[in-house]
Amino acid sequence: MRCCRFSSRASGRSSLYDGQMNTAPLRFERRRWLLTAIIVLLFPVASGAEPSPPEVDGLWVRPAETMPAEPVWGHADGLRIGLWPLAGPRGLLRVYAPYLGHRDDRMINYIAIEPIVRGEYWRGFSELEDSQLDGIQGLRFWSADSPDDPSPNDPTLPCRGVVATDGDVETLTVYMFVEPYRSGARVYLRLRFRSDRPYEVGIATFTQPRSAELATCIVTATMGNFARLRTLHLRDGARTAAQLWPGFDGLDFTDRVCFSLDDLPRAPDGAALLVATPDEPDPASATYAPGTFVGWRYYGDVATQIWRREDPPSELRGCVNGRACYWASESPIPGGVAFENVELVEPFREGNEVWFAVVPGLYEPAPTLAPLDGG
Numbered sequence: 001m002r003c004c005r006f007s008s009r010a011s012g013r014s015s016l017y018d019g020q021m022n023t024a025p026l027r028f029e030r031r032r033w034l035l036t037a038i039i040v041l042l043f044p045v046a047s048g049a050e051p052s053p054p055e056v057d058g059l060w061v062r063p064a065e066t067m068p069a070e071p072v073w074g075h076a077d078g079l080r081i082g083l084w085p086l087a088g089p090r091g092l093l094r095v096y097a098p099y100l101g102h103r104d105d106r107m108i109n110y111i112a113i114e115p116i117v118r119g120e121y122w123r124g125f126s127e128l129e130d131s132q133l134d135g136i137q138g139l140r141f142w143s144a145d146s147p148d149d150p151s152p153n154d155p156t157l158p159c160r161g162v163v164a165t166d167g168d169v170e171t172l173t174v175y176m177f178v179e180p181y182r183s184g185a186r187v188y189l190r191l192r193f194r195s196d197r198p199y200e201v202g203i204a205t206f207t208q209p210r211s212a213e214l215a216t217c218i219v220t221a222t223m224g225n226f227a228r229l230r231t232l233h234l235r236d237g238a239r240t241a242a243q244l245w246p247g248f249d250g251l252d253f254t255d256r257v258c259f260s261l262d263d264l265p266r267a268p269d270g271a272a273l274l275v276a277t278p279d280e281p282d283p284a285s286a287t288y289a290p291g292t293f294v295g296w297r298y299y300g301d302v303a304t305q306i307w308r309r310e311d312p313p314s315e316l317r318g319c320v321n322g323r324a325c326y327w328a329s330e331s332p333i334p335g336g337v338a339f340e341n342v343e344l345v346e347p348f349r350e351g352n353e354v355w356f357a358v359v360p361g362l363y364e365p366a367p368t369l370a371p372l373d374g375g
Contacts (some may be wrong), residue, residue, distance in 0.1 A: 068156035078198030090138025091127035101300035124181035184212030200357035220343035274318035
């Protein structure tokens with residue numbers, strides 16, 4: 001789910017937001033990724049004992065106390081996040097939205113962590129790099145209840161997260177550590193769920209000791225093609241994938257296009273939003289080309305996907321790329337080119353936090369943003 005070229009059409013573009021990658025091994029990586037994805041979809045857990053399913057604990061879903069356990073955290077009646085060895089490639093956060101009529105284990109999207117070391121132009125790729133711990137593709141993620149516990153652990157022995165209160169709001173917090181990248185980047189995440197925001201998760205990025213200095217650490221939603229996201233809702237109106245890349249029908253990625261902070265709509269509290277929606281009121285009714293992998297066939301209710309940045313810095317950019325064929329295949333996406341990666345990019349500062357939401361229904365411009373507040 002990667003971009004190979006970068007657009008000169010970006011608004012307010014600079015090299016920080018256009019970090020590229022060495023594309024020479026990409027085709028091999030794609031084939032290997034697809035094989036790995038098929039294997040883990042068919043055989044999601046390879047450990048000896050069957051992990052216990054997550055448990056409902058009041059407002060939250062948390063890993064079971066009985067180990068081994070499935071690593072899933074989030075809202076009992078809302079958005080959840082999971083880790084490998086649950087179905088899907090390693091090196092990615094899984095985003096679940098069962099309130100859309102999905103199975104509990106059906107991902108609506110994935111989130112990758114892609115740092116760029118200062119002075120370099122190549123992103124680190126959490127799902128494509130080989131692990132330095134076991135040599136398998138995909139960097140290892142593991143959970144902790146505290147940022148002071150970075151030692152790698154078995155992903156089927158997850159922490160349960162910490163429940164606390166913030167005024168009248170209950171929160172669930174869990175830390176995610178990522179093994180070192182080839183670039184020398186060492187990062188960890190803090191995931192926060194708030195009881196008053198059932199459809200979203202906050203993801204903050206930090207460096208671990210001995211990390212190379214970072215220019216940025218991009219938290220990117222990588223699978224917009226599953227929901228066929230095609231419309232960006234910007235401050236001055238909508239932009240569609242077809243408008244950004246007219247006539248594109250290639251097998252690869254489009255150029256990446258970025259928009260400045262001034263282009264992004266704002267929530268009533270001043271937060272900057274990057275809002276993407278399907279252009280179909282019922283994406284589950286699409287007709288697919290013969291041979292399209294069953295995992296790409298959308299089902300369930302339509303939803304809006306939103307990145308939100310509170311107190312946004314002036315350098316913030318919203319960036320997207322697209323595809324006309326599903327990843328690692330020649331199967332055309334019904335309706336043509338759609339967004340694949342959707343992300344906010346800004347200079348790295350310790351504790352930068354973005355919020356990712358999957359809100360039922362189609363977006364209505366501000367000030368009608370009640371679903372983000374649980375309404």
